[in-house]
Amino acid sequence: MKSRGYISNELVHWTGRNQSADSAFSALKAICEEKILRLTYCPNYVNSEYNPKSAMVCFTDIPLNKGKEHCSKFGKFGVGFNKKKMIGYGANPVFYTTGVHFKRIKQISNLLARMENLEKDREWKEPCEPYDFTEDETAAFQEVTDFLQEYSYKNQDDLDYVTYYQREWRITFRSLPYAGDKEHEIGMSCHYIKNHNTYSIFKFDEGDIEYLIVPIRYWWRTRKLAKQLNCVLKIYEFSVRNCIKYAL
Numbered sequence: 001m002k003s004r005g006y007i008s009n010e011l012v013h014w015t016g017r018n019q020s021a022d023s024a025f026s027a028l029k030a031i032c033e034e035k036i037l038r039l040t041y042c043p044n045y046v047n048s049e050y051n052p053k054s055a056m057v058c059f060t061d062i063p064l065n066k067g068k069e070h071c072s073k074f075g076k077f078g079v080g081f082n083k084k085k086m087i088g089y090g091a092n093p094v095f096y097t098t099g100v101h102f103k104r105i106k107q108i109s110n111l112l113a114r115m116e117n118l119e120k121d122r123e124w125k126e127p128c129e130p131y132d133f134t135e136d137e138t139a140a141f142q143e144v145t146d147f148l149q150e151y152s153y154k155n156q157d158d159l160d161y162v163t164y165y166q167r168e169w170r171i172t173f174r175s176l177p178y179a180g181d182k183e184h185e186i187g188m189s190c191h192y193i194k195n196h197n198t199y200s201i202f203k204f205d206e207g208d209i210e211y212l213i214v215p216i217r218y219w220w221r222t223r224k225l226a227k228q229l230n231c232v233l234k235i236y237e238f239s240v241r242n243c244i245k246y247a248l
Helices: 021-034 069-076 083-089 099-116 137-146 216-229 236-242
Strands: 010-015 036-040 055-060 077-082 095-097 149-150 169-173 189-196 199-201 209-212 232-235
Touching: 010 021, 010 069, 010 083, 010 209, 021 036, 021 077, 021 209, 021 216, 036 169, 069 236, 083 169, 095 099, 099 137, 149 199, 169 199, 209 216, 209 236, 216 232, 216 236, 232 236
Parallel strands: 095 149, 209 232
Antiparallel strands: 010 055, 010 077, 036 055, 036 199, 055 169, 077 209, 189 199
16 A cells, blocks of 8 residues: 555554553553454534444554644554554544534434334334335444544634544444354454453454554563564654654
8 A cells, every 4th residue: 555644554543541651551462462452432422412322443544753643632552553454344434524514413313213213124014104224224324323523522623622633443343243152253343341341342363463652661561562463663752753663
């Protein structure tokens, strides 16, 4: 894939938002050792009229040398995944929508609610029913709305509110094949229980990782992990500002 200065060939999952550096490193280490990403619930809109909840894992394709502002909010520990492979699993850039279109988004939400109440694919139907959607068609609508994101929170224009600048990508729970009682294979979602809590997770292959990036004082602790994954280890202080990478 041809590299462009304003778009990265990797999708970076950053860890450490509102955490200590040690906690962020522990999260990155767990991701690499377990080969799973934990899905969380992120707000699509701040408007209480439309706040759908969907489990997702988030990435960005902001190039590292342009990521200082992003990292100030989301942390300095990251895993760079191969973009093509993640697209194969179902990763998709979010659909940013402005406040002008919020009325339409709310109408779609209302339509979905009615569609769910119509008991799709049942054996009997009332005469002249107003809608005739299959279960798959309803699910397709729902999956698409999982990728919606408000362009600017509270109609503010500064960097603290304009989410468009995050260049977000997502993998969502509903867009993944669900393992259920079957073996949890690569590219599938599943649930697991840890410390009496249930989490939604996505499983990837270690070959999907292109690089790890950590602050320089964590370089030695991460070096062995990067060797095991056969990937490049990058240093935050150099890569985010100067795009210098350290080979193993």
